[in-house]
Amino acid sequence: MTSETVAAEPTAPSTMTSAFDGLRELLDGKPTLAAARGISRDALDSIYGVAHELYANGHHAEALRSFEMLCLYEHENPRHWQALGVCRQVLQDYAGAAEALAFAAGQLDAPDAELQVNLAECLIAAGALDAAADALGGLAGAPPLDEAHAGRVRVLEDQLRQLRSTAPPTAPPTKGADHG
Numbered sequence: 185m186t187s188e189t190v191a192a193e194p195t196a197p198s199t200m201t202s203a204f205d206g207l208r209e210l211l212d213g214k215p216t217l218a219a220a221r222g223i224s225r226d227a228l229d230s231i232y233g234v235a236h237e238l239y240a241n242g243h244h245a246e247a248l249r250s251f252e253m254l255c256l257y258e259h260e261n262p263r264h265w266q267a268l269g270v271c272r273q274v275l276q277d278y279a280g281a282a283e284a285l286a287f288a289a290g291q292l293d294a295p296d297a298e299l300q301v302n303l304a305e306c307l308i309a310a311g312a313l314d315a316a317a318d319a320l321g322g323l324a325g326a327p328p329l330d331e332a333h334a335g336r337v338r339v340l341e342d343q344l345r346q347l348r349s350t351a352p353p354t355a356p357p358t359k360g361a362d363h364g
Contacts, residue, residue, distance in 0.1 A: 218257040228258055235267065244274050255284070262291040266299050273302060278309040289319075295326035297333040304340050313347055316340070 218228060235250030251268040258264060269284035285303040289296070300323050307316035320337060323329065329337065 216258050216260065221257070223257060228254065232264070232267070239267070239271055239274075244271055247271050248275065260291065262288040262299075265291070266296075266302075269299075269306070270302060273306050276309075278306045282306040282310055282312070282315075286319075289322070295322050295324075297323060297326055297329050300326070301333055301336050301340065304337075308340065308343060308347070313344055313351075317344055320344075 231250055231254060235247045235254065238244075238247035238250065248268070248271045251264060251271050254261070254264040255268055265284045265288035269281045269288060272278075272281035272284060282303060285299055285306060289299055289303060292299070300319050304316045304319040307313070307319055320340060323337065
């Protein structure tokens with residue numbers, strides 16, 4: 185064996201197939217890892233309750249680990265993803281929070297005002313202004329907002345306008361410009 189660096193070869197299709205086969209075997213035909221491992225609804229609800237209490241009492245890092253575990257074991261539950269997103273938001277991991285909140289939003293049939301507002305807040309904090317505007321626009325199909333959510337939306341829309349007005353303009357590329 186030499187000390188030369190060897191470029192990694194792309195993953196072979198047979199390796200990917202075996203990975204998917206392993207995943208199928210792990211889940212044993214069940215829709216979630218919790219179902220495959222026989223973890224009951226009561227157990228999952230208890231874990232959620234403990235995580236919620238940890239969060240409510242300011243133990244955000246500990247709650248984060250529990251919410252991450254819930255998302256792993258019951259990946260299709262938007263409540264877990266929303267809780268994970270809010271927990272990440274409090275811990276100032278705005279990109280991670282936006283990812284979890286967007287995943288939760290994608291699992292819902294109708295927009296959820298609290299989720300969309302939290303998502304927009306995280307996207308603004310992460311500097312993704314267009315995505316934040318889209319998240320706020322997603323509320324158009326939601327039921328009428330209560331005053332608290334409507335107020336938060338107005339604040340976020342104002343914040344977006346201000347950030348966009350102070351952002352340095354980007355000039356379109358000029359054709360045929362000699363840069364040398």
